[in-house]
Amino acid sequence: MTEENKQNEELQSQDAIESNSIATEEPKEKPKSSGSGALGWVVSAALLVILILVATLSYAGDDKGENVASVNGVAITEKQLYDALLLIKGGGQNGQQKMSEVTLDDLINVELMNQELQKQGLVVAEADIDKELDALKKAYGLDDEKLKQTLAQSGMTVADLRPDLEKQAKLRKLLSSKATVTDKDIQDYYDQNKESFSTPEQVRASHILVKTKEEADAILKQLKDGADFATIAKEKSLDTGTKDAGGDLNYFGKGQMDPAFEKAAFELKVGETSQPVQSAYGFHIIKVTDHKQAASPTFEEKKEDIKNILMMSKINELAQPFIEELKSKAKIENSLVKEDKQEGAAATEEPAASTPKEEATTTTN
Incomplete structure (x- = not known):
């Protein structure tokens, strides 16, 4: 990139x-926008x-x-x-x-x-x-x-x-x-x-993250039996950053995700769901929702x-x-500018008023 x-x-x-x-x-670096x-x-x-x-x-x-x-x-x-x-x-x-x-x-x-x-x-x-x-x-x-x-x-x-x-x-x-x-x-x-x-090849995927393979296998069975992927992600996924969005990761390119996760995601066809994929964070069930090829307009x-x-x-x-x-060309009145000028004038007058005192002190010493 x-x-x-x-x-x-x-x-x-x-x-x-x-x-x-x-x-x-x-x-x-993130994938280029259009x-x-x-x-x-x-x-x-x-x-x-x-x-x-x-x-x-x-x-x-x-x-x-x-x-x-x-x-x-x-x-x-x-x-x-x-x-x-x-x-x-x-x-x-x-x-x-x-x-x-x-x-x-x-x-x-x-x-x-x-x-x-x-x-x-x-x-x-x-x-x-x-x-x-x-x-x-x-x-x-x-x-x-x-x-x-x-x-x-x-x-x-x-x-x-x-x-x-x-x-x-x-x-x-x-x-x-x-x-x-x-x-x-x-x-x-x-x-x-x-x-x-130019935009690189990208996939859009959702995932459900759980701690053990047993949990992942059980979820995979639910999905095969017709359960809704997004609903299960909201209920069971450990990824707090995506679970509320049904596990949606949005688009990502190569080199951005865990290698095992990336490999599985890029090999899936749109609409397909993966077998449990292990990463450093646990086990993932991945579903690819879109796949964009690299493009140069x-x-x-x-x-x-x-x-x-x-x-x-x-x-x-x-x-x-x-x-x-x-x-x-406009007639503009600004009270804050007036206040600023008045304060500035007062600050200028103060040192002038103290000058005779300073001179008197110097003379006394």
Whole structure:
């Protein structure tokens, strides 16, 4: 396997199995997704904060305490700021003031963007949001289940993601006319990243892990008599990382699992169940549910995906300067900045007031 693009690692879901895992170790490299490279748009440092915070703007117009800022007369309240801060981890007490200022600035940016969208009469339909979701899944090689697992690691659901995707769709409409992608750009990207588009041979399997061969034999008999594999996995498997999912391990390539387990899994046909397989963790009954051969997509197969990757990469590059331009034309009031300036002025005056005392002390001595 080749080294993965760093940007792709941020959303790439984890396949390692917890506790009684049959994986020899968490792979240093994971199978490639169908796209990588310039697609940093979902987790772009500046945009991610903006997109996550956008949900808090739904409070505008309600009684939510004192206003902490306003953008062209539209208030941002203490409640909005508080809710936004709850979404951000870390910082500690020493960094709370700075974090509040940064977060409020992000809320101001979001409001600026919303007003510009309204000004231009841009409307995003549910179909547009679905397209953004499909593009995200395709770019990272995620099916619906894998996406759910990835989001769950951050305490999110697909429903939580939709407001972010809606903003992404609107941002695309705002800036796509300024972002151009040529056929040469697409061809160059394909040539430079061809290897990353390739996927190795993979199987998708479920397993039931038990301690002894006797237990495994008894389970195998139950399965032959018509028992449901997933139900037994939930009831009896010792693998706490997969039992609740009916033993599903999702897709894995060669070199990721215990050698004996891997050999058995790759030799099974789709739908077949193995004899008991012994590993360092116990005995496994394995069922293969899918088998994908190694694949290298052609340029034509990847052309639209690459175009989307490059388009969103360019839009992201334009986003921050675009927001700064909106800021320069807007009437913005920010109470936290005023407080900061007042505190800074007070701190500057204090040393000046103490100077005569210091001089007097020096003279006395």
